[in-house]
Amino acid sequence: MAPKQNxxxxxxxxxxxxxxxxxxxxxxxxVKRRKRDNxxxxxxxxxxxxxxxxxxxLYFSAGPGAAKxxxxxxxxxxxxxxxxxxxxxxxxEDRTWTGTMTINGIPLGVSLDGKAAPQAVSSTVSLVQKxxxxxxxxxxxxxxxxxxxxxxxxxxxxSGGPGYxxxxxxxxxxxxxxxxxxxxxxxxxxxxxxxxxxxxIVYEDTPIPADQAGGYTVIGEVTSGxxxxxxxxxxxxxxxxxxDGKPAVATTIDSFSLQ
Numbered sequence: 001m002a003p004k005q006n007x008x009x010x011x012x013x014x015x016x017x018x019x020x021x022x023x024x025x026x027x028x029x030x031v032k033r034r035k036r037d038n039x040x041x042x043x044x045x046x047x048x049x050x051x052x053x054x055x056x057x058l059y060f061s062a063g064p065g066a067a068k069x070x071x072x073x074x075x076x077x078x079x080x081x082x083x084x085x086x087x088x089x090x091x092x093e094d095r096t097w098t099g100t101m102t103i104n105g106i107p108l109g110v111s112l113d114g115k116a117a118p119q120a121v122s123s124t125v126s127l128v129q130k131x132x133x134x135x136x137x138x139x140x141x142x143x144x145x146x147x148x149x150x151x152x153x154x155x156x157x158x159s160g161g162p163g164y165x166x167x168x169x170x171x172x173x174x175x176x177x178x179x180x181x182x183x184x185x186x187x188x189x190x191x192x193x194x195x196x197x198x199x200x201i202v203y204e205d206t207p208i209p210a211d212q213a214g215g216y217t218v219i220g221e222v223t224s225g226x227x228x229x230x231x232x233x234x235x236x237x238x239x240x241x242x243x244d245g246k247p248a249v250a251t252t253i254d255s256f257s258l259q
Contacts, residue, residue: 085164091122097220099128099258103138103151104251106232108201109224110183112258117170120185120195120217127162127197128258138251140200141234144243147204148178149234150186151253152197161196168192172215178202181226185217203230 092114101108114121127133138151139158153160169192178184182202188194192213201222208216222229238245 085162086119086166087122087126089118089122091125092118094118097121097125097258098223099256101133101222101256102254103229104233104249105254106225106228108222108226108229110220110258111223112183112220113171113218117217117219119166119168120170120219123162123166123195123197124199124219125258128256131256132162132197133253133256136253138233138253139246140244141238141247141251142244143234143238145206146208146244147180147206147234148200148202149229149247149251150198150200151251152186152199154197158198161198165194165196167195169195169214169217171218172210173218176207176209176215178206178208178216178218179221180204181222182218183220183222185219187213187216189213201226201229203234 092112094115097112097114099110099112101110112121112124114125132154133152136152136154137156138149139153139156140148140150142148150158154162169187173179180202184200184202185195186198186200190212195217199219200216203226233247233249233251236247236249239248
């Protein structure tokens with residue numbers, strides 16, 4: 001009886017070992033598959049983010065930050081007409097201009113640097129004095145790696161301008177980082193002389209790579225009210241739930257004053 005019992009116990013031990021080894025094999029397979037799935041998911045996430053940012057980069061440079069691939073004649077007039085209409089850069093008076101830009105009832109304190117960007121600030125001051133911006137919409141919001149609210153187009157679709165364009169690019173950050181609160185001029189891709197009336201407000205630190213023409217002219221900054229603009233406009237997102245397009249909240253420049 002003892003030998004038979006020993007054989008039975010040995011057989012049972014072998015069966016338990018085989019069962020254990022089978023369980024270990026299944027477990028190892030699951031671990032490997034989970035690692036592989038996580039790796040694939042990680043790569044997919046990186047690709048999706050890269051595509052989103054790349055799309056915004058392309059869209060941002062398409063002209064001047066426009067929804068259309070090419071700007072209209074109002075944004076890119078002939079060289080002679082453009083040169084004749086551009087306000088002289090001496091209008092900026094080599095000084096700091098302060099004032100208030102009210103958007104959707106939110107008063108934004110602003111400061112423009114006429115010394116660092118004399119041509120762009122001169123143009124902006126001239127347009128403000130003519131009340132050009134009053135009543136214009138902010139036609140574009142981005143929130144997927146870019147964090148800007150773009151305004152100043154009389155057409156409301158990203159293709160319009162003041163009837164002239166100008167250059168050069170002035171006061172672009174050397175590190176291509178546009179800090180929260182920055183106010184900068186929009187333009188066409190690779191065209192330093194395509195600046196007009198459109199500008200963008202950066203509501204979170206944003207890297208914007210320079211192109212062949214350079215970076216984007218920084219004319220000044222928002223000194224107060226940015227948190228309200230972010231809460232009441234930017235945080236509400238883009239129409240349709242995307243990352244680049246019209247703000248979900250209709251956004252209008254009520255008034256703009258400088259002194």
